[in-house]
Amino acid sequence: MTRALTILVVLWAATAEAKRPACASGKRPMCVPWDFDRPARCPALDEVKWRWDGNRPWRECAAKKRVRVWIGRRTGRPVALEKRKTVTAAQGDKVYRDFPEGWTSCQKDKGPAFELYTQNPRSFAVFVDPVRGACVLWLGSRTDVSSKVEKGGRLKSLGAAHPHVRQLTRELVRRAWKAKIPIHVISVYRPHKPKKGWRTRTYKSYSHWHAWGMAVDVNLEGFTTLSEPLKRYKSEPAFKAKWDALGAIARELGFTWAGDHKSKDIFHFEWHPGHGGYIRRGELERFLAQAGRAGRVYERTWVIWPHPYVTKLPPPPDDDEEPADEEEDDEDAPPEVDDADAP
Numbered sequence: 001m002t003r004a005l006t007i008l009v010v011l012w013a014a015t016a017e018a019k020r021p022a023c024a025s026g027k028r029p030m031c032v033p034w035d036f037d038r039p040a041r042c043p044a045l046d047e048v049k050w051r052w053d054g055n056r057p058w059r060e061c062a063a064k065k066r067v068r069v070w071i072g073r074r075t076g077r078p079v080a081l082e083k084r085k086t087v088t089a090a091q092g093d094k095v096y097r098d099f100p101e102g103w104t105s106c107q108k109d110k111g112p113a114f115e116l117y118t119q120n121p122r123s124f125a126v127f128v129d130p131v132r133g134a135c136v137l138w139l140g141s142r143t144d145v146s147s148k149v150e151k152g153g154r155l156k157s158l159g160a161a162h163p164h165v166r167q168l169t170r171e172l173v174r175r176a177w178k179a180k181i182p183i184h185v186i187s188v189y190r191p192h193k194p195k196k197g198w199r200t201r202t203y204k205s206y207s208h209w210h211a212w213g214m215a216v217d218v219n220l221e222g223f224t225t226l227s228e229p230l231k232r233y234k235s236e237p238a239f240k241a242k243w244d245a246l247g248a249i250a251r252e253l254g255f256t257w258a259g260d261h262k263s264k265d266i267f268h269f270e271w272h273p274g275h276g277g278y279i280r281r282g283e284l285e286r287f288l289a290q291a292g293r294a295g296r297v298y299e300r301t302w303v304i305w306p307h308p309y310v311t312k313l314p315p316p317p318d319d320d321e322e323p324a325d326e327e328e329d330d331e332d333a334p335p336e337v338d339d340a341d342a343p
């Protein structure tokens with residue numbers, strides 16, 4: 001009986017496979033179904049109540065219909081919609097949690113994804129929903145990383161980063177391991193330290209992006225120092241090629257890689273659209289106005305980079321706290337970025 005059922009299921013799956021238009025050839029690794037809410041009566045993204053499945057968010061809408069689309073890559077370039085089908089919530093539920101980070105945003109939501117999409121079209125599929133108009137679907141972290149990569153890549157430490165930086169880094173690490181460049185996260189959040197006399201003196205950069213949850217540092221597996229990989233990056237072409245390949249993956253995802261800049265800080269990746277590598281005095285003042293005088297509630301600056309997962313910001317600090325001691329040193333210097341490079 002069980003055997004007969006298995007055969008039936010296999011036959012059914014094979015038929016379903018054959019029905020897919022351009023995906024049927026099996027030549028397209030990205031040609032996979034995605035299920036997501038088609039929420040005719042779903043709240044706007046900034047009013048959404050996100051549910052948590054372990055550490056992964058998903059949202060629930062009043063509408064009980066879900067949309068399934070098949071996404072394909074055309075000659076490695078932009079991702080395209082292959083087919084659309086409405087599925088019931090019951091069917092959708094079965095696979096929905098397979099794609100917890102596949103969020104969508106449609107024009108009616110005035111969602112922030114549209115801005116992200118403009119900056120990084122390769123990570124999104126565009127489609128037209130008959131009810132909601134033009135929508136974008138984030139593809140960056142379609143699959144969960146394996147437990148080996150989760151552990152080896154030390155991805156747990158990403159909790160302090162902005163959700164999009166978190167997603168980008170998970171995907172960077174996943175793709176790097178796949179490309180046989182195992183890396184791990186070494187540093188995410190480091191608190192803001194005001195520079196000596198910052199209100200009167202002039203600095204190239206008044207802070208660093210780690211202090212606002214917008215930067216991560218990684219290293220190659222097997223290295224415990226920065227000096228050795230940096231030395232080999234400068235002297236061994238094959239070793240340099242590995243890091244450059246990592247930089248290329250990062251660029252494709254939308255990260256800024258400091259290895260591309262004068263500083264050659266190959267370990268450092270950051271994302272902060274609309275802002276350059278240096279944090280100007282006016283920007284710092286804006287961050288501190290949000291995050292408190294010492295910059296401790298740094299997540300509050302994320303209103304500047306809205307994201308579907310950021311729905312509730314922590315309360316503002318009561319701000320009796322004295323700012324940390326001012327520092328002269330520059331160990332947290334951001335990458336050198338020419339102003340011309342700023343988006």
Ligand SMILES: [Zn+2]
Pocket residue numbers: 210215216217267268269
């Ligand atoms: Zn860094």
